[in-house]
Amino acid sequence: MTQPMSPQGKERPIKASEIDPNFKYELQKIHGLENFLHCFQCGTCTSDCPVARFSDNYRPRTLIHMAQLGLKNQVLTSDTLWLCAACFTCTDRCPQNVDVAKAIQVFCNLAAENGYMPQLFRDQAQNLIETSYIYKIPEVRIKKRETQGLPPLPKNNPNTIKKLLKNIKFFKHIQQQTPQQLLGENKNASQ
Helix, strand or coil: CECCCCCCCCCCECCHHHCCCCHHHHHHCCCCCCCHHHCCCCCHHHHHCHHHHHCCCCCHHHHHHHHHCCCHHHHHCCHHHHHCCCCCHHHHHCCCCCCHHHHHHHHHHHHHHCCCCCHHHHHHHHHHHHHCCCCCCCHHHHHHHHHCCCCCCCCCCHHHHHHHHCCCHHHHHHHHCCHHHCHHHHHHHHC
């Protein structure tokens, strides 16, 4: 197996030092991934995936295979990991009853815990913590709602959100990350 293209556009062989032989067993211990190793790479998850139909790069099957091979770093730093629509089509159609959607969710969580996350998701999480909304709502939009006779947006309390999220690892890591720990910068530095 080869790694994705290097900056020079060439694939390079995977080095033994890049393999974590325990990664698949760690994943198998996570609730919902007990059948993870039952995947025999039939490709049903990818062929039925609505995202894969429109992306040349997103392949759930490839992510599962890389995880089974112990390519932990390649899985967690994959740009395509975050494209999953969480529609569960892959899980519903898997003939081996592998919860592919759960595996992708776990990969995203592990990636976030290790500091690999696209800026968009980081910004959304930070907005949720600060404003109780995923997106910052511009004052212009609030005024437009008023002129159109729409009710005001619900008043949320960011302190309540912070209290609810304080024990969730994902949000702890969001607040601890530095800009250098973002997905793109870490990934490029390792190549």
